[in-house]
């Protein structure tokens with residue numbers, strides 16, 4: 039774990055509720071369902087060395103609001119995991135960070151998201167370099183129907199990162215290496231990427247994302263389609279990548295969040311309910327909704 | 338046996354035995370339905386194939402004989418008195434000579450009894466008008482022939498050809514057929530002496546239209562069709578694909594684009610004759626383009642095929658999984674790069690198929706061409722996009738209308754050629770699709 043002194047909690051109004059007694063489980067359950075989402079996020083939204091600052095982020099799909107007033111800092115060279123029940127807006131929020139929501143016609147984002155102090159929703163900002171800096175790995179592995187080599191080389195090619203073929207080869211090799219895939223595919227770089235297994239495809243997608251040397255990698259449930267061994271490989275990979283990259287990962291697996299992330303954000307019905315150090319969230323959550331979720335009482 | 342509501346083992350709503358019995362009962366029903374459906378399917382496919390076979394048999398049965406043509410071996414005496422009485426042997430007098438006389442003389446030698454004027458004309462009608470020109474060519478290329486006798490194979494007239502192919506029934510009263518009893522007798526004599534010969538009908542593939550069936554061919558119409566399709570392909574493919582890509586990938590979804598989409602769908606259903614009228618009004622009357630030109634035909638067919646191509650191209654773009662677009666955009670590709678690098682290659686097979694099917698429809702289209710004057714008797718082979726010409730389906734229409742017996746088989750033969758081209762185009766669509774698909 040990264041040694042990362044958290045700032046003091048600056049929200050004195052937080053009043054932790056006592057955990058519900060065991061014998062009143064079903065009562066607690068209905069109470070939890072009716073539990074109100076808080077007006078302000080519990081826990082520590084700030085980070086001493088943030089790469090991304092989100093302030094008052096709201097996302098609307100047409101008239102329907104999917105994300106409400108999210109304030110969150112994302113620390114540099116850290117893994118932050120986002121958890122929460124299905125449909126609570128994790129993916130929607132994640133997709134705001136590289137403006138992938140722009141590709142959905144009805145989606146509308148308000149608020150500011152600053153990447154190294156620069157608001158990415160500024161009309162002057164060009165999404166092409168933004169997405170080169172903030173890469174994305176999707177829930178379903180989606181390699182291009184091209185060769186393994188071309189998959190990884192695609193980003194460097196369109197962004198003109200390699201001066202010549204030798205450099206490009208080197209980028210492809212190191213990216214595959216870092217994604218832990220090189221050993222498995224080095225003899226068949228010219229084979230289609232779609233011919234790999236699901237776990238290999240997902241690692242190929244990670245290699246493809248890191249080939250353009252992004253600062254941030256967004257991962258939306260990267261392991262949801264994978265078996266435990268492939269999942270473990272990707273988790274190890276995420277842990278290694280942390281040295282050089284900032285990673286935001288959406289996951290439904292609490293164990294995964296606990297294993298790979300330093301901070302955890304809990305979303306509920308479009309609200310960021312609580313955020314804090316992973317250890318704290320999983321051992322001593324402040325808000326009742328968070329506690330109910332991580333103890334598996336609903337979700 | 339348990340009854341419903343009787344809680345069997347572990348509180349099941351119905352017992353295991355009962356459930357199994359019901360499943361088996363329903364299974365029989367399901368399999369029955371499946372079998373019936375399969376029978377319906379096979380029946381409808383069979384009916385379809387039967388009609389197709391019927392059509393092919395009737396077309397091929399009527400048309401295959403058109404690919405052969407009867408020739409008559411005649412001993413031609415290249416009479417110097419007829420060809421060049423002045424003995425000049427120069428080009429001009431050789432051109433002017435009456436070579437028909439040579440043929441008639443040769444026939445008269447075979448049938449001396451045909452002495453009357455009418456008999457001689459009837460005798461001459463057995464040989465095609467083109468034979469005299471063939472003899473002329475022979476003499477001009479080799480003037481030493483003059484004064485010699487040679488056995489020359491000359492093209493028989495369409496009537497003689499029909500008789501030789503057994504397409505003129507002798508049971509019909511003489512007054513109702515084109516060939517008289519006398520002519521039949523002569524032709525039979527020629528045949529018995531082995532003077533008839535059937536050869537491959539090259540002129541069918543090298544000539545334009547003609548009043549003489551034995552001289553008519555489809556080359557002019559084929560070339561006309563080829564030029565038209567060239568124009569249609571060159572215009573409708575890029576325009577159609579471009580429009581589809583723009584509408585599908587770039588255009589904002591708003592009432593205007595919805596309106597455009599509805600209009601394109603409606604245009605695809607507009608009867609083709611309306612496009613012909615449009616072409617007449619716009620290209621001929623307004624832009625004063627030449628009548629009967631493949632250029633205009635191509636433009637009209639472009640208008641007609643564009644909606645089809647746009648719709649099929651949009652459908653194949655829609656079928657590209659959105660995850661590919663997301664992957665490309667997520668890598669920082671621009672909309673254009675994502676479309677051209679990733680979406681288009683995947684959509685290409687579908688687009689090509691749609692285009693070729695549109696082109697095949699354009700190849701077989703007749704109605705709009707009637708409106709722009711492509712239904713005309715045109716002998717010359719078109720040499721360019723603005724030369725008057727017909728098209729294959731129009732040629733079929735014209736021949737189907739012609740009264741001569743010999744045009745019947747030519748109509749069917751032309752249909753066979755047209756179908757051949759269609760099969761070729763559809764085959765290329767399949768091959769292109771396979772090639773693109775095989776890449777991954």
Ligand SMILES: Nc1ncnc2c1ncn2[C@@H]1O[C@H](COP(=O)(O)OP(=O)(O)OP(=O)(O)O)[C@@H](O)[C@H]1O
Nearest residue numbers: 099104122123124125126127128129130131142144
């Ligand atoms: N393209 C869209 N158009 C309209 N509504 C959408 C769209 N995408 C998501 N939503 C809505 O926004 C809300 C949040 O969805 P989102 O996908 O962010 O949830 P999630 O937390 O990622 O859920 P899951 O864990 O199931 O992936 C949901 O109510 C969903 O119905």
Ligand SMILES: [Mg+2]
Nearest residue numbers: 128129130258
């Ligand atoms: Mg999601």
